Amino acid sequence: MYGMPRADTREELIASTQDLLWERGYAATSPRAILDRAGAGQGSMYHHFAGKEDLAAAAFRRTADRLLDAASAVLDDPGDTGGALDAGGAGGAGGGGGAGGAVGRVQAYLLRRRDVLRGCPVGRMAGDADVLGTPALREILAGTFDRIRAATTEVLAEAVRRGELPADVDPAQLADTVLAVVQGGYVLARAAGNPAPFDRAVRGAVDLLERARTAGR
């Protein structure tokens, strides 16, 4: 570490901004709060970044990339044995599942463990008017959902091709249903101050997907 203090400070600034964006959002995060959390001096933000917006974009991009990696790990699981469902659904799925396949990967995505009461670090940014009004941030926000949507659509299309789901299922439509259940589950859990609504919402969706399966009916 010694000898590269600048790179360390840059990383500290990004990590602190990631935390603050998740906790407070963009509008409510001041440069002062970032510097305090990072333990960095006045000039360091402007040494490494053009300003708060530039730093926030770097932090948000990193958060989004981590989320996309986590989603891909479940949706693109090459094992395809339903093992991901067992791991992610340790809390117990209400509606069965475990039959694996492409549908099982989407169910595993729904049941993936999440820090529910903190909210989604990406989705929460959609509630921040300053994010929607800042093109660089808005682009990351919309682009992240586009990529999760595309990945989910692809897995659901695979489920239809394999005959796991009926041929008249619209994968793009159903992908947004899946994404919405997760995002809405966060909203309901935060409103209740309790993760239970999130858990019920995703299990209900897992159950509906299971009932939609053509095989095993």
Place this chain on the structure above:
Amino acid sequence: MYGMPRADTREELIASTQDLLWERGYAATSPRAILDRAGAGQGSMYHHFAGKEDLAAAAFRRTADRLLDAASAVLDDPGDTGGALDAGGAGGAGGGGGAGGAVGRVQAYLLRRRDVLRGCPVGRMAGDADVLGTPALREILAGTFDRIRAATTEVLAEAVRRGELPADVDPAQLADTVLAVVQGGYVLARAAGNPAPFDRAVRGAVDLLERARTAGR
């Protein structure tokens, strides 16, 4: 109106606060902004209310009541003919529906016309840390979702009793799935700057409910 200026001012303050809470949220709404929008004088807020929190609670309660009325109008539709679905789903449901019954009422609730890009006036409050930290507001927020959840659970339980849905469907679980699809649909639409993800999400849920029906399989 003449002769009751105080009551009018009180109503103006409430209506202006309702608008501002929807547009900006609680934290970002100043007493000054409320007075400006209401065209009211400095002292009028404290004449009618104990302060910003008290006024915000009155405004939020009214918004929540209107939302509950709108939800009840669809969920408790005594006609029970699927007519509500036709009215609410004029945009076209992806997955059929229209078979009415208790399931049709839940589908109509999903397809109800909404001002999608403005966001949900109740759900958006869950993203405001100051709301979660203010017991009077938090109680309205949690209580409103509790009542919509209870109403939806009741209709789904009726669907199970009538044999429209399989006997092993968990109505409480599925109710949170339905609420989450709506709330998450708002998040996705705002992130995209486009109502399309909301529309796809609710139609996908309508389709899954249709496929879960025991009758007509």
